[in-house]
Amino acid sequence: MRFDVVTLFPEVFPGPLAAGVLGRAIAGGLIRVEAHDLRAFAGDKHRQVDDIPYGGGPGMVLKPEPIFKAVRQIRGTATAPCVLLTPQGRALDQQLAAELADQPRLVVVAGRYEGFDERVRTSLADYEVSIGDYILSGGELAAMVLIEVVARYVPGVLGDEDSAGSDSFSDGLLEHPQYTRPAEFEGQRVPDVLLSGNHELIRRWRAEAALERTRSRRPELLQPSRRTTPPLSQPKES
Numbered sequence: 231m232r233f234d235v236v237t238l239f240p241e242v243f244p245g246p247l248a249a250g251v252l253g254r255a256i257a258g259g260l261i262r263v264e265a266h267d268l269r270a271f272a273g274d275k276h277r278q279v280d281d282i283p284y285g286g287g288p289g290m291v292l293k294p295e296p297i298f299k300a301v302r303q304i305r306g307t308a309t310a311p312c313v314l315l316t317p318q319g320r321a322l323d324q325q326l327a328a329e330l331a332d333q334p335r336l337v338v339v340a341g342r343y344e345g346f347d348e349r350v351r352t353s354l355a356d357y358e359v360s361i362g363d364y365i366l367s368g369g370e371l372a373a374m375v376l377i378e379v380v381a382r383y384v385p386g387v388l389g390d391e392d393s394a395g396s397d398s399f400s401d402g403l404l405e406h407p408q409y410t411r412p413a414e415f416e417g418q419r420v421p422d423v424l425l426s427g428n429h430e431l432i433r434r435w436r437a438e439a440a441l442e443r444t445r446s447r448r449p450e451l452l453q454p455s456r457r458t459t460p461p462l463s464q465p466k467e468s
């Protein structure tokens with residue numbers, strides 16, 4: 231899968247995406263991340279990509295022309311949905327990530343300043359995505375988060391270890407507690423059941439612990455309307 235990122239700060243990519251699981255997927259050619267400098271698509275010699283808002287007000291707005299030009303030129307004759315990263319977008323979750331991972335290619339646009347000219351939203355973006363209810367100064371970190379979450383659904387990106395689908399949210403619940411050696415640390419013992427060797431009891435204890443943790447910390451995840459998260463281990467074609 232290929233991600234083309236349109237940004238005013240192409241130098242920050244791939245950044246942390248080059249580490250760990252995703253770094254291996256990039257090195258192995260399974261995932262490709264290309265950053266494109268929005269300023270290179272500006273029409274004038276001052277390479278201006280923003281302008282003052284009609285109607286007045288503080289801050290600058292990203293002009294439509296450079297963004298339309300960038301996305302069209304990057305796409306070429308290929309079809310690749312355009313994902314706009316903004317705090318007004320649809321909240322990113324595993325469900326949306328799995329949907330985006332069905333695409334062989336995405337053009338991801340990271341904004342800055344007070345935001346995009348509305349026509350970028352209405353006539354260019356196929357998806358508008360937010361990574362949470364807080365404000366970042368720009369979409370670059372959000373783009374990295376989106377790329378990582380989506381790439382984990384691409385077959386082969388996760389090794390067998392990780393793809394077991396036992397992560398938080400693989401079943402829409404928070405993860406159960408985990409322990410490793412020693413069996414006692416500073417007076418705190420590992421629950422006996424985990425040392426018992428009884429795999430059926432362990433499975434039941436973990437299921438109950440995951441449910442209880444979700445109930446106490448994130449009860450909204452148990453709403454029937456939200457229990458639609460596809461497992462990470464779900465087989466997918468191509």
Ligand code: 6GU
Pocket residue numbers: 314315316317359360361362363364365366367368369372
């Ligand atoms: Cl996608 N962009 C910015 N600037 N802030 C955000 C965000 C995106 N998602 C949450 N906060």
